Amino acid sequence: MNPFRFHNPTTLYYGRGQIEAHLAEEVTKYGRRVLLVYGGGSIKRFGLYDKVTRILREAGVTWWELPGVEPNPRLTTVRKGIALCRDHDIQLILAVGGGSVLDCAKGIAMGAKFDGDVWDIYLKKAKPTDALPLGTILTLAATGSEMNAGGVITNWETKEKIGASSPYTFPRFSFCDPENTYTVPRDQTVYGACDMLAHCFEHYFHEPAHAPLQDRLIESVIQTIIEYTPKALEHPDDYDARETLMYCSTMALNGMINMGMQGDWACHAIEHEISAFYDIPHGGGLAIVFPNWMDYVLDTDPARFAQLGERVFGIDRNGRPEAQVARETVDRVRAFYRSIGAPQRLADYNIGDEALERMAQQAVRFGPIGHFKKLEAADVLDILRRCL
């Protein structure tokens, strides 16, 4: 493994009844002036808004609200939130929702304590030195944003979707109650599974670094996602299935399974271009990009693909050439995506080849992408064409 520093200070609460038991205590550690950030209103339909605001009220907390955070949350919304924080001397941001809401809240937390344009942080022109405290209540198993410091924001004017991270944007606390995901629609459940699976793949296809335990930890998460996604789809209110998927999503991107590894992350960069141009669901985009990226990079290290195939999909190697096992592994990945009804081509979102070249150029604007295999604009374009 590479030398590493690991620090994840988030306090994580999992399971039924934890919000009722501990939310007031966690919130009031930081103050009594809260900005409540949420999305399209499903938290109102399903009672979570009422539960949370009742707890805040009983704890003597005053809150302001930023509703309507979009999937692929927008810079304009982040800016609205920053203004609210400044106008009302907010002490804690409480994000209630999925990864988009949490990512938006991280942007607000950084921006509220940053003396300049928050977008400069995403453009890597500036570094945050502080952030407002942030707590979260998760309603979607997908991004892992509940236990990491990163977040992705879209600048719709410039068609740029960029991530940023800082030591100050780890949620101070996160509440993960699987029951809050019972009402997640089928397609969102699928996208969530594709997203967490993509995080695992990004880690797994790392630079050649010796990390045998990390490999197995990642394989464990992949296997569990593959086993439990169909269960959650079949029985949306199966507590164990929802809990297991939620827990996979947290573990897939909280840094615990990939210490000392430099993951690849090209597919995320490519997908960010697709959804920056077409505003499609991130998980859906990843499901399209990943198998095609795998086809493209397979020859870089077939042994890694073969290891994945043998350990996760139980492919019998039995003296077969490594390249053949590797090939079969990618077929199995594709088959899994198909089996859960994930999108398979850009055409599924009515996306043609109009913008592929601009997307490929923009994907490499900070330099070549990917660590397992370095990709230039021409490589990205080739992969995008395979996605059509």
Next chain:
Amino acid sequence: MNPFRFHNPTTLYYGRGQIEAHLAEEVTKYGRRVLLVYGGGSIKRFGLYDKVTRILREAGVTWWELPGVEPNPRLTTVRKGIALCRDHDIQLILAVGGGSVLDCAKGIAMGAKFDGDVWDIYLKKAKPTDALPLGTILTLAATGSEMNAGGVITNWETKEKIGASSPYTFPRFSFCDPENTYTVPRDQTVYGACDMLAHCFEHYFHEPAHAPLQDRLIESVIQTIIEYTPKALEHPDDYDARETLMYCSTMALNGMINMGMQGDWACHAIEHEISAFYDIPHGGGLAIVFPNWMDYVLDTDPARFAQLGERVFGIDRNGRPEAQVARETVDRVRAFYRSIGAPQRLADYNIGDEALERMAQQAVRFGPIGHFKKLEAADVLDILRRCL
């Protein structure tokens, strides 16, 4: 899984060169008056003492020393450390050594900020409300103490060996450089492997709780220990092998692989009695107790043993009765201990049956032990007799 709260604030540094690059910066966050705690002097023989004190000196740090911490660290030594902290207004405890040194330092950290007898904390008569900051430099892959809040202390006068833990005793930082374990003797390497393996087993044999990802994470660590211990024994200066074992030891007991699970922990309680009476190495004691405990509890849930056997040891179940596969699993565990030269019977330490009854009584003094199967004094005695 059970509802849980997880919080592990330790900053972990792994790999070559990290001490040189980051120790001064971490230490001076807490002050410039340090208590340096270490063991029998191997850190002097192998140059680590010189390296660390040079870094402290160059950072303008003044330090006092508590050398000579014993394996199975003693209450008397903890008390000595507490007095030093008070006399010299210590701001940070820096523990350099293996689990014993770290556990001793945790006792000192709690005691220095506790207005009463520190042993009362271990006896659960008092709860700490604060502790001095603690940093560690690890020299032995074994206990996981570098990234958890627990520590075990022996009161030699009363023949009691008891663990304690608090939210304040997580090391603020820990440096794990595998090169610092190259000179660990063969028997200590074996004991370390037995200890980390025991932590995994304690987690794995949990109450019936649905935790499929955690099961796989634990299996991953077990598999990696089994694969890499022989490599480290064969080539003590194999960086990758030492690093992998060190990393397994950290992951086995930092809470990351067993969230929401109540492990068993009866074997630890039993072993603590053995080493409280006979001062034998903890890892050696665990290697003796575990297979005999497994024999004793096998019928409680053969499916769990069979799952371990199939996934970790690759036992082909092939229509065989579960009980038979479970039986074979325990045989394979025993065979692994034998293969690395771990002790197999109390007789290996010249321990007879003189004190077994007292040990069994004392093991259950806070109530029955074990969660996978609850053990009363008679059960413990039976297991101890099997260990003879």
